[in-house]
Amino acid sequence: MIRLKQILNNQALVQIREYLNQSTWQDGKLTAGWQAKNIKNNEQISVNDPQLEHLQECVVSALKVDPSFMMAARPKHIIAPRFSRYSTGMSYGDHIDDPIILECRTDLSLTLFLSAPEDYEGGELIIETNNGTEAVKLAAGDAILYPSTTIHRVAPVRSGNRLVAVTWIRSLIRHDYQREILLDLDIARQFLFNQHGSSSELNLITKSIANLTRCWAED
Structure with missing residues (x-):
């Protein structure tokens, strides 16, 4: 899991x-599969809302210019985000995201927090990992990026409104461990460049990143 800070600034x-305050909301069950309908209790912006496309473009554009997101996800395709609202008493039980959404394979899931954490109680995104559960509740404008293969849930909101944008990414690099290797190398490369500038050793790391990407990237 990777926390991405300030995907959206305060003005955005x-x-x-x-x-969102002016938008038309509908039952989130309308976009849920047969199993998820029993556990999904939230609201989503109607697909017919005239502002939806603009909102989606705002989020996707912000992700595409965020260096940390681009290094971690290496996106081939970002699915148009869905905007969800959880009011008091709403939640989303244990589930795993669909492997295919809008004919696109989902390798990574991303939740972008739009409400400040002090504006609602509860509503943590709880993700099951090999090291136990992680409860995530981030500042407005921050996002969490995590594998779509995980079981996760949204804890009940006890008060206030939880607003989020959720999207899924097909990565050029399909496997988690490959993306992790490339991310580690990229982080090391940037650190070395900031500390020492260009060097033949740095060029070797850059060469390795490029060649591993050629080996692992999918069309």
């Missing part, structure tokens, strides 16, 4: 929340 957040 204010604008998006204003749009």
